[in-house]
Amino acid sequence: MEPIATVAPPYWLLAELTYRCPLHCPFCYNPVGYAAVRDELTTADWLRVMREARALGAVQLGFSGGEPLQRDDLEELVGAGHRLGFYTNLITSGVGLTAGRLATLKTAGLDHIQLSFQDSTRELNDFLSSTRTFELKKKVAALIKAFDYPMVMNCVLHRHNLPHVDRIIDMALELGAEYLELANTQYYGWAMKNRAQLMPTRDQVRAAEQVVADYRARIGKRCRILFVVPDYFEDRPKACMGGWGAVFLGVAPDGLALPCHNARDLPGLDLPNIHEASLADIWHHSHAFNAFRGDGWMQAPCRGCPEKTRDFGGCRCQAFMLAGDAAAADPVCAKSPLRYKIDAAIVSATTAGRLAPVEHPIVFRTDANSRVASGLGSAAQNTLGR
Ligand code: SF4
Numbered sequence: 001m002e003p004i005a006t007v008a009p010p011y012w013l014l015a016e017l018t019y020r021c022p023l024h025c026p027f028c029y030n031p032v033g034y035a036a037v038r039d040e041l042t043t044a045d046w047l048r049v050m051r052e053a054r055a056l057g058a059v060q061l062g063f064s065g066g067e068p069l070q071r072d073d074l075e076e077l078v079g080a081g082h083r084l085g086f087y088t089n090l091i092t093s094g095v096g097l098t099a100g101r102l103a104t105l106k107t108a109g110l111d112h113i114q115l116s117f118q119d120s121t122r123e124l125n126d127f128l129s130s131t132r133t134f135e136l137k138k139k140v141a142a143l144i145k146a147f148d149y150p151m152v153m154n155c156v157l158h159r160h161n162l163p164h165v166d167r168i169i170d171m172a173l174e175l176g177a178e179y180l181e182l183a184n185t186q187y188y189g190w191a192m193k194n195r196a197q198l199m200p201t202r203d204q205v206r207a208a209e210q211v212v213a214d215y216r217a218r219i220g221k222r223c224r225i226l227f228v229v230p231d232y233f234e235d236r237p238k239a240c241m242g243g244w245g246a247v248f249l250g251v252a253p254d255g256l257a258l259p260c261h262n263a264r265d266l267p268g269l270d271l272p273n274i275h276e277a278s279l280a281d282i283w284h285h286s287h288a289f290n291a292f293r294g295d296g297w298m299q300a301p302c303r304g305c306p307e308k309t310r311d312f313g314g315c316r317c318q319a320f321m322l323a324g325d326a327a328a329a330d331p332v333c334a335k336s337p338l339r340y341k342i343d344a345a346i347v348s349a350t351t352a353g354r355l356a357p358v359e360h361p362i363v364f365r366t367d368a369n370s371r372v373a374s375g376l377g378s379a380a381q382n383t384l385g386r
């Protein structure tokens with residue numbers, strides 16, 4: 001495939017430092033088969049990746065995972081990113097963020113921290129993460145404020161915590177959050193595996209939207225609340241990643257370069273590894289980063305659609321998961337002949353106007369369950385849990 005003639009540089013580099021994480025969220029966006037991924041990049045590898053990304057033109061640098069605090073070279077990497085001129089962001093569950101580490105990260109030049117909660121109640125937070133971390137997260141939130149960082153909270157929403165949206169906002173206000181991201185579950189990775197267990201009803205989503213609107217009117221600029229409507233409940237897809245190979249460059253723990261978080265699960269993509277090519281080469285010339293750039297790859301109905309410059313045909317991973325073809329229109333789109341699959345998933349969440357019971361237990365993101373998913377473990381491990 002010929003590369004697109006002029007390709008703007010990536011805006012941000014997402015360094016997925018590790019798939020290790022002490023939490024076990026059933027909506028985790030990591031690949032379900034992460035247990036098969038070995039050989040994390042070394043500190044020297046990451047330093048090279050950051051230098052090359054900055055030389056390419058990237059300005060934002062996110063450290064995520066898994067839990068990036070599992071890496072004991074995080075402080076060194078943050079310092080290097082800062083000296084290179086990146087705006088650095090730590091995306092964390094808070095587990096491992098002690099006062100000592102925070103002080104070192106601050107000195108190293110860390111600009112921004114995003115702290116995730118699973119719910120406003122200890123019971124649900126600890127159930128969903130499969131850990132006792134609720135009180136610890138609250139302490140970490142206070143530490144973040146004490147170190148004079150803006151408090152940026154994130155909470156993934158689904159059928160279990162959508163009715164708590166008011167309490168989640170109250171908690172964010174109590175903790176002094178300046179920014180709260182209420183991100184409805186997107187169904188990739190572990191969330192797709194648990195879609196029936198997580199899918200809300202339309203009424204739940206509408207009610208939560210109204211609660212958010214009421215709070216916004218009441219609290220003004222005290223805390224900015226972002227409510228990301230689940231794309232299943234819209235009739236147009238989101239402009240995934242701001243366009244394929246347009247602004248986002250992810251690097252996975254083993255060095256695979258990713259045009260989107262879930263690209264590892266797309267068949268037929270020859271994903272490049274940073275061990276085999278420079279980032280510039282990967283960004284400009286690799287098959288994977290050019291596969292869905294521009295609109296030359298599009299089929300009907302996207303090809304002739306006036307909206308293709310706005311949403312780029314939606315999400316390639318969703319197209320593959322639901323249409324079996326990564327180049328199809330995202331089935332979320334009302335113009336897709338497969339929209340009925342989305343509607344069926346929404347309808348299945350409801351029985352006689354109430355949440356439908358779900359037959360299968362939640363599959364938590366655990367090493368044992370990941371080994372099963374990647375063919376490395378037996379089905380028996382799946383029921384043993386963590
Ligand atoms: S979503 Fe949960 S399990 Fe996945 S990396 Fe984040 S904290 Fe860990």
Ligand code: SF4
Pocket residue numbers: 236237301302303305306307308309311312313314329330333334335336
């Ligand atoms: S047909 Fe394709 S380009 Fe048009 S709105 Fe739907 S997904 Fe977007």
